Amino acid sequence: xxxxxxxxxxxxASGWSWEVYPNMRGLTSCRVFLTAAALGxxxxxxxxxxxxxxxxTDVPLPSRFLFVSxxxxxxxxxxxxxxxxxxxxxxxxxxxxxxGFFADGRRLLFLSMEPxxxxxxxxxxxxxxxxxxxxxxxxxxxxxxxxxxTRNRMAVFYTPAxxxxxxxxxxxxxxxxxxxxxxxxxxxxxxxxxxxxxxGFPYGLSLSPDGNRVAFHLACAGGYQVWTxxxxxxxxxxxxxxxxxxxxxxxxxxDGKWVLxxxxxxxxxxxxxxxDVCIGRADGSEHRVLTSGxxxxxxxxxxxxxxxxxxxxxxxxxxxxxxxxxxxxxxxxVAWEYQPQRPDVDHxxxxxxxxxxxxxxxxxxxxxxxxxxxxxxRSEPPVWDFRASESPDGRYIVFCRAKTGGVPAIxxxxxxxxxxxxxxxxxxxxxADHPRWLPAAPGTGKRGDE
Numbered sequence: 428x429x430x431x432x433x434x435x436x437x438x439x440a441s442g443w444s445w446e447v448y449p450n451m452r453g454l455t456s457c458r459v460f461l462t463a464a465a466l467g468x469x470x471x472x473x474x475x476x477x478x479x480x481x482x483x484t485d486v487p488l489p490s491r492f493l494f495v496s497x498x499x500x501x502x503x504x505x506x507x508x509x510x511x512x513x514x515x516x517x518x519x520x521x522x523x524x525x526x527g528f529f530a531d532g533r534r535l536l537f538l539s540m541e542p543x544x545x546x547x548x549x550x551x552x553x554x555x556x557x558x559x560x561x562x563x564x565x566x567x568x569x570x571x572x573x574x575x576x577t578r579n580r581m582a583v584f585y586t587p588a589x590x591x592x593x594x595x596x597x598x599x600x601x602x603x604x605x606x607x608x609x610x611x612x613x614x615x616x617x618x619x620x621x622x623x624x625x626x627g628f629p630y631g632l633s634l635s636p637d638g639n640r641v642a643f644h645l646a647c648a649g650g651y652q653v654w655t656x657x658x659x660x661x662x663x664x665x666x667x668x669x670x671x672x673x674x675x676x677x678x679x680x681x682d683g684k685w686v687l688x689x690x691x692x693x694x695x696x697x698x699x700x701x702x703d704v705c706i707g708r709a710d711g712s713e714h715r716v717l718t719s720g721x722x723x724x725x726x727x728x729x730x731x732x733x734x735x736x737x738x739x740x741x742x743x744x745x746x747x748x749x750x751x752x753x754x755x756x757x758x759x760x761v762a763w764e765y766q767p768q769r770p771d772v773d774h775x776x777x778x779x780x781x782x783x784x785x786x787x788x789x790x791x792x793x794x795x796x797x798x799x800x801x802x803x804x805r806s807e808p809p810v811w812d813f814r815a816s817e818s819p820d821g822r823y824i825v826f827c828r829a830k831t832g833g834v835p836a837i838x839x840x841x842x843x844x845x846x847x848x849x850x851x852x853x854x855x856x857x858x859a860d861h862p863r864w865l866p867a868a869p870g871t872g873k874r875g876d877e
Contacts (some may be wrong), residue, residue, distance in 0.1 A: 428475075430763055437497055446636070464544050465548055476657070490818045492825050494862045496853035498522035498536070502865070505823050507850040513565075515539070515572060520561065522782040523862065527590040529564075532866045536587045536596075537563040556601040559583040561646025578615040589632040589641065589659045597632060597641070609645075610630070610659055621660035627652070631741075633656075633677045633686075640709065642666070642677035642686045644745035651675050652689050655709050666707035667714050673699065675725075676741035681748055684709060690716060691725050691743065698777070699726040704742050704752050706795055717750070717798055724753040724788045727813050728763035729829040732779050733856060735763065736834070742793075744819045745842075747855040748794040753813040754800070759786025761811075762831050784831045790815045790824070790844075804828075811835075817842060818864055834858025 478861040487505040500511045500523050515523055519541050526536030529655045539561045543555035555702055562585055575596075589597040597608050598618075608621035622629045627823055628645030637654075642655045652668035666686055667674040673691040680687065686709055689702035701721035707714045716864045728737040742752040762784035763777040770776075787809030792801040803824070804812045813835075815826035824842055828849070829835040836858045841846040853859035 434806045436745070439751075452784075458699060477549065481560075483603040485541050486843075488821060490823060491863045491865045492818075493525050494853075494859050495524055495866065496859045497855070499523050499854065501854075501859075502848065503739060503837075505652070505825070507591065508849075515563075517572075519654060526587040527561075527588065528866050529593050531593075533568050534564055536590065537565055543840055545773070551774040554556060555774070556584040556604060556606075557794070560585050562587050562596075562659075563600070571834055575613045575737055576611065576615040579618060580615060581609070581618065582608055588630065588643075591634060591638070591641070595658075597658075599630060606630075608660070614796075616663065619659065621656075622840055631688075632785055632788075633679055635679045636681065636683045640683075642679060642709070644675055644688065646673075653677060653707060655711070656688065656843055660827065664711040665707070666711050667705065673738065674705070675702070678741070678744055679709070680706070680744055681746060687742055687744060689723060692721065696721065699739075700728075700761055700765070701725055701755060704793060706750075715795070717793060718752075718754075722754050724755055724811070724813055728761055728777060730777075730834050730858065731781075731832050734834050735774075735775070735779070736858065736860065737763075743816045745792070745817045748795070750795060751803075751815040751817065751824065752791055752793060753811075754791040755788055756786040756809055758798070759788065759809070760784055768802075779832075781832045785809075787811045787831070788813060792816070792844075800822060803840065804847065807828040814860070814862060816862065817866060825864070826858055827862065829858075833862050838861050842862070 435581050458520055467530045469764045489506055491502055491504050493500055493502050498521060499512055499651060501510060503510050503580040520539040521542045522540050525537050526538055528535045541559045544557040545551045560870050561574055562573050563572055576598060581694060582600050586599040586600040587596060587607055588599045591597060594613055597610055600609050605624050605712050607624045608629045610621045611618040628643035629643050629645050632641055632643040640655050641658055645652045651673040653666040653674045654663055655666060656663045669695055673690050673693055675691060685706045687706050690705050691699050693699060702723050702725035703716050703718045703721055704723055705716050722739055727740050731738050740753055744750060744751050760783060762781040765777050766782045788811050789802055789876050790804040790812045792803055811829045815824050817824050822842055824840050826838055827835040828838050835858050836846055836849050836852045838849045851859050
C-alpha cells in the first residue's frame with residue numbers, strides 16, 4: 428500500500444510529539460506536496476544559530492523544532508521560517524505525535540491513534556486504552572514512513588516509551604487496564620519485561636547520556652516513585668518515593684549524575700496544578716527539593732470550553748546544568764478549576780471559571796548548585812508561559828505562551844531571555860503546543876535531513 432506524506436510548506440510560516448528497513452512489513456514510499464499553508468500571521472524573529480551548513484551556499488542552517496496542533500505534527504525553523512506540516516495519509520488514524528530520535532538525527536518515531544474509544548458513557552479509565560495505536564519510523568531525508576512493532580503484538584494499545592538503541596525500543600503495553608513496559612526489537616519480536624505487571628503504571632522514561640541507564644516513574648498506590656535501572660530493567664535503584672507525593676517526569680543532567688523530576692502534593696492539590704522542582708542522584712543517595720511552596724506550574728490547562736487543552740509540564744536541563752521551569756506568580760489561579768467532589772471520567776474533570784482566574788507564570792532559570800533563580804520572561808498583564816527548552820546549540824529557548832482562556836502560541840527567545848518573539852499560533856490559529864527540538868546528527872553538527 429502506498430502512503431503519502433503531505434507537507435504544507437511556507438516561508439515565513441505561522442501559527443500551530445526513519446531508516447526504512449526493506450524487510451519490514453508496511454514499508455511505504457512517500458511523496459511531498461508543496462501547498463500554501465492556511466495559517467495565521469507570523470511574528471518573525473532573528474535568524475537562529477547554526478547546526479550545519481547548506482551544501483550549495485554554505486549559509487548556516489537554522490535549528491528546528493517540532494510542535495503539535497489539531498492532532499497534527501509540524502516542523503519549523505527557530506526563526507519562524509520553513510514550516511512543514513506532516514499530513515500522513517494513512518487510513519483511520521485520528522492523531523499523530525512525534526516520539527524519540529535515532530542516533531543519526533534523521534529518523535524519528537511517530538505514534539498514531541485511531542479514533543478514541545472513550546467518550547460520553549465510556550469512561551477514560553476503562554476505554555481509553557482500548558484505542559488501537561500504531562508506531563512508525565519516519566525518515567526526514569527520504570520522506571518515507573514504515574510501521575514497526577507489528578509482530579507478536581500483545582495488545583491494541585502500544586506507545587513508544589524510549590529508544591534505547593537503533594534496534595531496541597521500550598514500549599508501553601496496556602492489557603486489561605494494566606500498564607507494563609517491554610523491551611523489544613523494532614519489529615516487535617523478542618519482547619522482554621522491563622517492568623512487572625501490577626507494580627504500577629510506568630512512564631516518563633529518559634535515557635542517560637552514556638546510554639546505559641534509564642530513569643522512569645511508577646504510578647502506584649503509594650504515590651509516584653522515581654527509579655533508575657539498566658536498559659533491560661535490571662539493577663534498579665529507587666531515587667525518590669514517599670507516601671502522599673507524586674514524583675513525576677524524569678530527565679538526566681548533562682553529566683549523567685542527577686535525575687530531574689517534580690514533586691506534587693495531591694492531598695493538598697487534587698488537580699495537580701502545582702509542584703516543586705527536584706533532583707536526585709542517579710545512584711539513589713540524595714534527593715533535593717530545589718523550590719518551595721509548590722512553585723512550578725505542573726498540570727497545564729488552557730483554552731475555553733471549545734478549545735480546551737493541556738498536559739503535564741516538566742522542567743528541562745540546559746547544556747550547562749541549569750534548569751528551565753515555569754514559575755507561578757504569587758497567588759495565581761488557573762481558569763480551569765478541578766472538581767474533586769465528582770468522579771473523574773475524562774481525565775480532565777474541570778469547570779471553566781475565568782472570572783476566578785488571576786496571575787500567571789514566568790519562565791525561570793534555576794541553578795541547582797545554589798538554588799538561585801533568574802527570571803527570563805515577564806508580561807503585563809500576566810500570561811501563562813510554559814514548556815521551555817533550550818536549543819541543541821544553547822543559543823535559543825522555545826516556549827509556549829497562553830492568555831487566560833486562550834490557546835497557546837509558540838514563542839522563541841535568546842537563551843538569556845532577550846528578543847522574545849511569537850512564531851506561531853498553530854493551524855488556523857487554533858493553538859500550538861509541545862515544542863521539541865530536533866537534534867543534530869552526532870559528530871557532524873549537521874541536520875538529519877542533509
